[in-house]
Amino acid sequence: MAFRRRTKSYPLFSQEFVIHNHADIGFCLVLCVLVGLMFEVTAKTAFLFILPQYNVSMPTADSETMHYHYGPKDLVTILFYIFITIILHAVVQEYILDKISKRLHLSKVKHSKFNESGQLVVFHLSSVIWCFYVVVTEGYLTNPRSLWEDYPHVYLPFQVKFFYLCQLAYWLHALPELYFQKVRKEEIPRQLQYICLYLAHIAGAYLLNLSRLGLILLLLQYCTESLFHLARLFYFADENNEKLFGAWAAVFGVTRLFILTLTVLAIGFGLARTENQAFEPEKGNFNTLLCRLCVLLLVCAAQAWLMWRFIHSQLRHWRESWNEQSAKRRVPAAPRLPARPIKRESGYHENGVLKAENGTSPRTKKLKSP
Template identity: 90%
Template structure:
């Protein structure tokens, strides 16, 4: 049995730690501590009326608190294990067949991991948004704010999202990422953590989930295009599709943020800053949130335009260089040895005007 997985991750120790936690869950003494790591905390029962049975029932909802950090830490370890499994049993086997360089190999691993994560997150977002009714009723994104009480699937989704992006920080060391790539990866890791934690703590979980759905869909298309490009450098059709979707996604994100924060929350009656009740619906808070969203989307768009212009310049330089390549020099024609005299009507004439005497051959 291997004691280490790809990237220097002590997989055997992590699996043993997971087994210890699962065994501790079975113990009567440590059951409460184990559930603190595994299950979301701060649950509360809310009485609801059942119109079918005409009886009262209870629905379990959740809110956030400091104990969520323990649950997130547990799922960080789980994510590290899953990351190593995908790396060793899927990505490494594919990259060996492609024979990539070190730079392309690093980007291939990055895109491969993010394709798996973004695809699973998009499916999860669609399921949660569909079952909770966020897509069919956009007014629910800002109505009844603050959204302090969350369903199990919404809270568990946010805990897993925070765990994934937190696990990306030690993965920079485990995957031996080049120093030149670390600042770029730290930028988008911190941006994701800022937006996800902000939506979770400011009780904007519904809006944050829809925005993540739009963002993850675009990122999935981009990293899928990179994987196809590494397999075949002439395959750039997905990049063209991603470029078309990228600008539309930025427009949708800005429109939805302005609609929900700028207009929706501004019409809610309760506009008092009360952190104890989870209410942050004040004019300074709304302006700060809108400013952050607009600045980040403008930054993404500026980087996109800058990247496209750079690619176009490189393309036209290659085309102009091909046109300037001089044609292969022609070899000088071999001179034809002519007989003395001049030619007239296809007959060789001597210099004095008479045709040369033909040479007679002796008969044997």
């Protein structure tokens, strides 16, 4: 992280130098953009990186409000917030996760999973709070019909567009982080799967002007994922603590049902009954039968794949626990050795003295002199 002491130096622009200083490099680039705001010549260019573009003033009953739509300049803004996310990622890793993992003394495999879950818990919880605030203030929860009414939703409020830009920046930053964090080759395919899945759904909702529906689905998904990664963190702290996994398993199935129901309701029934059903990309209208079927197929296939993986992992977990219990039952008890018979001398004891059978004490053997 920036301004911290280095115990080891690496050759400039080498692979190890970039890996260990990628957050500092990102911090310098962000600082250059912020410095550009101070000068009139570069201020307009710097604002392209920081603020969302394509603003349009919309008249209302009282005054005018500023709304936004998407365009190619959004890529510049996303790039800037990718560097912001890389810096925040390094801050959480060094000042929170590394200090906790040192106390837990985890193995390499558990250490990698602990870092992954720690980063995702911070992101998911902050996204849940932010997304819940947006859907409440915009009235999407109190009025479910707004998810498909007045489609296409081309003009977005500032907080909705900024939320989508930050979401895309985070999941795009996760791709180079696989290299910076030196993720094991066995873990890369699994992480690439859910990164690409999130990017496809978020970018699809943003580009197809389904931002309202996408916010609700992200809120449901992030609540479930935050519970899962919290359960993993508690499990790494204490392996006997598995109660949160049971709660996550119950919430996971309910979330899949809610996502499928809401998607079919909004796209399959809501958009199908609207009057404006034409393919007009220049106006942001994609409300055709083919587009609706493609979106429904993508969402249903993703939920079915997640449910299949969940059932497969649960069955494997139950099989492993059953094998452990059966192995413990098959272990035979240690055989007891027969007690050795105590050799007693003839006679009996009386007041601690051995007596012969006729009542006299036995003779003591004379020791031979050396």
